[in-house]
Amino acid sequence: MLVRSTKHSRNRRAIDPANFPIGPVIDAVCTIVEGKVQIDFDQPVSVGGVPVGITVEGSGPIGYVADSQTRITLTYAPNVTVGNICEIPPNVPQIRNRARGYLIAKSTTF
Secondary structure (H helix, E strand, O other): OOOOOOOOOOOOOOOOHHHOOOOOOEOEEEEEEOOEEEEEEOOOOEEOOOOOOOEEOOEOOOEEEEEEOOEEEEEOOOOOOOOOEEEEOOOOOOEEOOOOOOEOOEEEEO
């Protein structure tokens, strides 16, 4: 019995999402301001919720405030003090730039 074979190639007219270019990466600088963590970015970002991946001494933030397009302030349950370590994991999904770029992984000791 003859059977027509199934087409196994992708649509060449559509953009393949696997090959879609990711935008430039975002660098961040963390500082302590009144017991909270203030993060300054090198370019404008959009924050789509509390970035739970950014931890200080193993605990995640309980809230955030977008001070400007290049600065956010994260609130943690224990106050942040000198000597604490702030860990920023790679590709935090809540923080992106216009070109779909992600944060660079970083560890900062205050």
